[in-house]
Amino acid sequence: MGKIGKLQKFAEVSAFGNCFESATELKGQWKSTVFKNNNPITLELACGKGEYTIGLAERFPERNFIGVDIKGNRIWKGAKYALEHQLNNVAFHRIMIGNIEDFFAPGEIDEFWITFPDPQHAKERKRLTNPMFLDRYRTIASTDAIMNLKSDSTRFYDYTKSVIYEQNLEVIADSDDIYQWAEIPEYLANIQTFYEKMWLKEGKKIKYLRYKI
Numbered sequence: 360m361g362k363i364g365k366l367q368k369f370a371e372v373s374a375f376g377n378c379f380e381s382a383t384e385l386k387g388q389w390k391s392t393v394f395k396n397n398n399p400i401t402l403e404l405a406c407g408k409g410e411y412t413i414g415l416a417e418r419f420p421e422r423n424f425i426g427v428d429i430k431g432n433r434i435w436k437g438a439k440y441a442l443e444h445q446l447n448n449v450a451f452h453r454i455m456i457g458n459i460e461d462f463f464a465p466g467e468i469d470e471f472w473i474t475f476p477d478p479q480h481a482k483e484r485k486r487l488t489n490p491m492f493l494d495r496y497r498t499i500a501s502t503d504a505i506m507n508l509k510s511d512s513t514r515f516y517d518y519t520k521s522v523i524y525e526q527n528l529e530v531i532a533d534s535d536d537i538y539q540w541a542e543i544p545e546y547l548a549n550i551q552t553f554y555e556k557m558w559l560k561e562g563k564k565i566k567y568l569r570y571k572i
């Protein structure tokens with residue numbers, strides 16, 4: 360079969376059993392209704408094609424993974440892979456991250472990932488690690504929830520560190536060049552997203568922060 364277009368992907372995504380769109384009815388119900396277990400949930404924010412949702416789900420079958428993004432045609436790739444490989448601990452949700460409290464209940468999410476977000480140099484209010492977004496994530500986070508950020512942008516990484524410092528958050532890991540880091544976790548090195556591969560080709564150094572929110 361040849362390459363399929365955006366419109367066909369939109370149509371297919373809405374029929375996939377592991378994809379949901381603005382599903383307010385699932386708030387507080389993800390474990391019981393979607394995953395049918397009581398395992399912790401990791402949420403990948405702005406997941407694009409969902410490489411981390413998929414890669415982590417394969418490595419950690421005892422956890423559940425939800426990728427969220429506003430673009431259904433990007434989500435399609437990860438969702439199709441999960442269906443074809445019977446990854447029952449994976450779901451995708453098409454939503455705007457700014458409304459995240461409408462779709463997840465207090466305490467429902469145990470860990471967050473953000474990979475290669477748009478750095479939004481001109482607009483602090485749109486940066487996904489700003490204090491306003493952190494407060495939104497906190498409303499749905501369990502106690503001791505962890506944020507993971509992987510980025511090519513030195514300015515975005517420095518900005519996120521300034522927020523961590525101002526809020527006195529606990530940093531668990533910090534690397535400004537992960538491929539030079541002797542103790543790099545396997546999943547950090549071997550799961551590479553579409554954007555990461557693009558930035559690596561341009562010779563950019565990849566940064567990582569893992570911190571308690």
Ligand SMILES: C[S@@+](CC[C@H](N)C(=O)[O-])C[C@H]1O[C@@H](n2cnc3c(N)ncnc32)[C@H](O)[C@@H]1O
Nearest residue numbers: 405406407428429430455456474475552553554
């Ligand atoms: C630069 S891409 C990175 C995608 C992926 N994480 C990767 O590394 O390949 C940024 C993604 O964020 C999504 N996005 C940006 N702002 C968003 C928002 N407020 N709500 C939902 N998705 C958003 C875009 O649709 C896009 O897929």
